[in-house]
Amino acid sequence: MNRDVFVTPTRAALAAGAVLATIATTPVTAGAAGGGTTPAAATAAPVAAPAPTAARKPAFRVATERGSGLVGRTAVYAGRVAHATQGQRVRLELRSGGRWRVADRDAVGARGRFRVTTKIARVGDRAARLRIVGRASVSPGAVERVRRVHGFRRAFASYYxxxxxxxxxxxxxxxxxxxxxxxxxxxxxxxxxxxxxxxxxxxxxxxxxxxxxxxxxxxxxxxxxxxxxxxxxxxxxxxx
CATH class of the missing domain: 2.40.40.10 (RlpA-like domain)
Known part of the structure; x- marks a missing residue:
């Protein structure tokens, strides 16, 4: 009568079997050179971090302006600043003597609204622009060229x-x-x-x-x- 014979595995055999099992269950990918294989985890591309959202710069929306009129009248520029930040101001600058000079300024109010004015001081025209300024922590301001300040006078005329x-x-x-x-x-x-x-x-x-x-x-x-x-x-x- 035959008896079943049980052989107790050695520690070395158990270790070898564990290594084989690990290799059998690990996904492989083709090597870059020589056609070999490497674990997939070793060749996976790193996940890129999300790009930071760019800060939106302030921008002008000039709704109304009255840049021309009789000398002594007032030129008016009004509108609003999109993406306005607390502490920002709008400056009206006029070109004079080869330089831009500040004629008026206004703090940006509710919903970014502003209104700046200047007296029409002389006959003829002067280039004008609006500039957003603010604290050092505020993103650089925008500049908008607007209708020139244009002064007129009355004159008596006839025709021929x-x-x-x-x-x-x-x-x-x-x-x-x-x-x-x-x-x-x-x-x-x-x-x-x-x-x-x-x-x-x-x-x-x-x-x-x-x-x-x-x-x-x-x-x-x-x-x-x-x-x-x-x-x-x-x-x-x-x-x-």
Whole structure:
């Protein structure tokens, strides 16, 4: 009668079996060179940390502005700053003498709103811009170029043209029904100026000499008169 024989495994055999079991259950991947295999964990790409969210810079939303008017009136720039930060201010800066100079400033209020003004001090125009400023911890502010501060004055004018077409102009050329320009006694020929009347505005040049009737400073050509909606005589606004 046969008896079952039980053999007690040695410690070395048990250790060898554990190593084989570990190798059998570990996923393998193809080696980069020589076709070998390496554990998957050793070749897995590291997980990239999420990129930090970039801070949003403040930006202008200029809602209303009144940059031009008679000398002595007020130019107004208003709107709001998107992504405003507590402690920020808006500065109105005007170009003068080759430099930007601060004309007014306002603290950014509720919902980023601001309003800055400046007196129109002289005839002609000046470049203007808005700048956001704040504490050192605030992200760099934005700059927005806005409508130029443009000063006008009143001048008494008349017009001329019919019956004179084809005649020579003092500044060169001949007068035609389509000539845009003005006559003036002393402004240099070719001087650029802006004329306004009501809601209309015309850019013109000095093309002739005159008028020679007392109390009148400018003579408008017929084409300039038509564009302005001007009558026979009266006041216009001019920036020279």
């Amino acid at each position: 043209g019919p019956g004179l077409y084809g005649g020579a102009l003092a500044c060169g050329g001949r007068l035609t029904p389509g000539t845009i320009g003005v006559a003036h006694k002393s402004l240099p020929c070719g001087t650029k100026l802006t004329l306004r009347l009501g809601g209309r505005q015309v850019a013109a040049r000095v093309v002739d000499r005159g008028p020679y009737v007392g109390g009148r400073e400018f003579d408008l050509t017929a084409a300039t008169k038509a564009r302005l909606g001007f009558g026979t005589t009266g006041n216009i606004l001019v920036d020279r």
